[in-house]
Amino acid sequence: MKTNQVYWMALCLILVIGSCVNEEKQEGPEVKEVTPESMMSDIKEMDDSLEVLFAQRMKSDNFEIDRLVYHEAINRNKAFYMTYPDHSYAPKAAEKIASMYLQLNIEPEAIKWRDTILINYPDFERKLDILELQKAAYDNFDTYDKEKIIYYSDEMLKMEGLPEEKKKDIQFRLENIDLTFRELIKLQNPDLEM
Numbered sequence: 001m002k003t004n005q006v007y008w009m010a011l012c013l014i015l016v017i018g019s020c021v022n023e024e025k026q027e028g029p030e031v032k033e034v035t036p037e038s039m040m041s042d043i044k045e046m047d048d049s050l051e052v053l054f055a056q057r058m059k060s061d062n063f064e065i066d067r068l069v070y071h072e073a074i075n076r077n078k079a080f081y082m083t084y085p086d087h088s089y090a091p092k093a094a095e096k097i098a099s100m101y102l103q104l105n106i107e108p109e110a111i112k113w114r115d116t117i118l119i120n121y122p123d124f125e126r127k128l129d130i131l132e133l134q135k136a137a138y139d140n141f142d143t144y145d146k147e148k149i150i151y152y153s154d155e156m157l158k159m160e161g162l163p164e165e166k167k168k169d170i171q172f173r174l175e176n177i178d179l180t181f182r183e184l185i186k187l188q189n190p191d192l193e194m
Contacts, residue, residue, distance in 0.1 A: 036087050039080045043093070046073040070100045091121040095130070102133075111137050118155075131156045139173070144180045149173065 032038060050073060053065045077093040077100075084090055098113035114130050124130065135152035138145040153170045156162060176184055186192065 034083070036080070036084050036089065039076070039083065040089060043073070043076045043080060043096075046076055067104060070104050074100050085120070091117050091124045094121075095124075095126065098130075098133075107137060128156060128159060128162070131159075140181050146177055150177060 046069075050065070050069060053069065057063045057065055074097050077096045080087075081090050081093045081097070094113050094117045098110045098117070101107070101110040101113060111134065114134050117124050117130050118127065118134070131152050135149055135156070137143065138148035138152070153174050156170055157167065173184070176187065179187060
């Protein structure tokens with residue numbers, strides 16, 4: 001009989017504790033609803049912080065912006081992109097990610113995110129800028145990838161409204177595609193010491 005009483009007392013104690021824990025959970029802090037607007041607000045908060053830090057950097061040569069700030073901004077933009085890939089802000093979030101990776105000198109990630117924009121948002125308003133950055137990533141002093149240069153150049157030439165001067169520059173590069181960037185500069189400026 002004593003065992004039964006101990007059993008029931010233990011069971012009652014467990015139920016009382018369980019109900020108290022359940023009440024505490026219900027009275028805890030409110031969970032913020034995740035919406036495109038709330039996520040964009042979080043991104044704006046980081047943008048504002050980076051703006052303040054950039055201003056401080058411009059005033060002081062010794063001031064360094066902590067890389068973690070960039071990574072937090074990247075993570076907030078990635079979260080938006082992954083949660084709302086069809087939202088009108090998604091390509092802008094992807095562009096910010098690419099830009100911040102570029103500022104961190106993590107070029108492969110910047111390239112990957114710029115390609116994400118070109119593939120998933122072919123009508124993105126800054127497509128030409130993205131294509132130019134992609135071409136430049138493969139056509140500079142440190143890198144030369146003939147196929148990539150041709151690909152991104154052809155994509156630019158397909159665009160409507162491409163300025164004539166830019167079109168000529170791209171065509172000149174394609175006519176001299178076998179030259180490295182250094183050789184191309186030397187061709188254009190024979191008197192330049194390199």
